[in-house]
Every structure is written in structure tokens, then in C-alpha cells.
Amino acid sequence: MTRRDQTPRYRGGGKRREGGIPFHKRYRKILIVLMSAVLILGIAGTSYAYVLNSKFKNIAKVGVNLKEKDRPDPDKGKALNIMLLGSDKGKNLGTAQDNTTLAQDAKAAKWPNGKYRSDTLMVVHISADRKHVYLVSVPRDSLLTIYDGDGNPTSKEKVNAAFSYYGPTGAVATIEHLSDLRMKHLAIIDWEGFKDMTDAVGGVPVFIPNSFTDPKQNKTWEQGQQVLQGEEALQYVRTRYGLINGDFDRIARQQNFLRALMKKILSDGTMKNPVRLFDTLESITRNLTVDSSWQPGDMRALALSLRGTTADNVTFMTLPVAGTSTDPTYGSVVNVDEARSKELFTALKSDTVDDYLTKYPDAALKPPKDVQ
Secondary structure, eight states, X not given: OOOSOOSOOBSSTTSOBTTOOOHHHHTHHHHHHHHHHHHHHHHHTTTHHHHXXXXXXXXXXXXXXXXXXXXXXXXXXXXXXXXXXXXXXXXOOSSGGGGOOHHHHHHSXXXXXXXXXXXXXXXXXEOTTSSOEEEEXXXXXXXXXXXXXXXXXXXXXXXXXXXXXXXXXXXXXXXXXXXXXXXXXXEEEETTHHHHHHHHTTOEEEEESSOEEETTTTEEEOSEEEEEOTHHHHHXXXXXXXXXXXHHHHHHHHHHHHHHHHHHHXXXXXXXXXXXXXXXXXXXXXXXXXXXXXXXXXXXXXHHXXXXXXXXXXEEEEOOEEEEEEETTTEEEEEEOXXXXXXXXXXXXXXXXXXXXXXXXXXXXXXGGGOO
């Protein structure tokens, strides 16, 4: 762009440019921008705790009623383990509980057996220094001993049966017995809520290495960089047909999407934009259910302690497996590699996961451009 007059004309020493705008008008826009920046930083900074607290008070709660004697010893130190479930909204069973919420069903005298499915199960480990977060996915078809709502063993089934049959308590009991880790808290995310979250942050960027078609969802994924939101984001995390490794590739996609979503949420474009920050927190809390012992103040304190954490400090892994097989009752199942899984859970318990990753570098999720 060419300026019409390249030579500024001044009226004299100490006087403003000839024909110029008075100082207070000339810098008013700059001052407005600076003040706006201060307000944005204030909302994302000192008032951030207030926003978190007001949102966290609206999160639905469920009870996890396990007997203390049946649970692993609380982990020493300040490291934290949280069980994360991805659930659907529930299907109709032809009962009075068809229209009830997850929180209401968890408080009912009888859990609605088979109403909910949990195709996503993760153990989230937050290091004692709050500088690293590790998420370990447990494949939904893992053949494990399932524990009921009283913490008692039932039979060997696919792990997603624990939540479907016995609710939050059964799911926590099953994972605690598998890992010998105390799940300090439980968080359940409604996958449908991903549509809200992706809209709130303005879309989530992902890269598709190779074009392929998912016949189940009648969706073709074209090679290249894409920004996903709404229904398309939900299709991305649900895709397993058309992928070479089926459910294992779906797990990688879910982890890859969460990684990209975290990066977007933690970016300046979200954290320093009061409207986007508010909308993001609103969409997360509206689609989140946590255990009844997790108080808003504790959630706020944890969120604030992780404010220095970036997406690069978050590592995704999958429970070590020894392949798949066909069970006469449950069909295709995933067989857990018990020896290596014990190594992983021991590393989580002792907060030495980096040592585990040094020994097994391929255990971590591949870079974004390598996830199909």
C-alpha cells in the first residue's frame, strides 16, 4: 500500500505534525486496545478462578460407593489418578428410566442394566509436580474380570460391560483391581458433547494421512489437513470401520483428537478470549459428570495448578496387549499383556512413567500427522 504523502510536515519544534490529529484522539484507539487486552488477561488470569468455580458448580455428580477395604491403598505423594469414561446418552430399555439422566440413574435404587455404553475408558495420571499428564486407554474389548457395584468379582467379560452392567462403581472397581491404582476421582464425558466443545473452540485441526471410507458411517475421509467441528468431529472419534487396525486405530484417533482439542483449549486464542473461554467451559461442564466427592473447589485448584501445562506435556498411551482372539461367548476380544501392563501400572504408581517410556518408546501415541 502506498502512502500519498511520504514526507511528514511539522509546524515547528515540539509541535504536532501539520494537519495531524490531537494527541488524545490520535492515541485513543491504542489506549482502547491496551485496555481491552488488560481486561482479557484479567478474565483469563485473576478472574479465571471465579469463572471455573461458577462453571464447576453446575457439573452433575454420581456416587462411587466402594468399601475402603476393597480398594488399593491411596497413592503416596501428590500424584493423582482419575478414571475417564466416554459414554453415550443411553438407549431406551422400555422402562421408567428411559428419560432419566446418568446422575439420576446412579442415585436410583437399581442401575439400568445395559442402558449406557462406554466405548472409551482412560486412566489419567497427573504427576506430583503437575508438569506432566499421562492418559492410558484401555481397549473396550479387553477381556478382564468384571467387578459389580459392591466391588465383588463376577465373571470375565469385555471391560465395557463393567459400566454397562454395574454403573460407575462397577467401572471404578474393575479398573482399580486391574491396575492396583487408587482412582482418586471419576469423570464421565458425553461423547455427544464433543459437538459443543468443537464449536466452542472454533474447530479442531487434524491431519488425515491417507484417504479412506468408513462404510458404517458412510463417510469418506480425504487426505490432508482438516478442521473438524460438530457432527464431523463426532464421526472422527467414532470411526473404526475402514481403518486397518479397527478399534486400536479408533483409540489412536480418539487420543489424537483429545490432544488437538487440548492444544486448542490451551492456546492463547481460547485462554485469552473471554467469550471463547466461557463458551468452552460451558460446553465441557454441561457434558461432564464426576464423582460426588469431587468438590468444585478441588476441581478449580487442580485446573489452576495445571495452567502451566501445555499439550506437549500430555502423553497418550494404550494398555499393553498381547493380541486378539475369539471367545466362544464374547466374540473378538483383546488379550491384555499382563507382565508389561504391570510394569506400566507400577510406573504410574511410583510416578516414573518417563522411565517406562524410555524402555518402551513406541508406547506413546504417534505424532499427529501419523495417526490415520
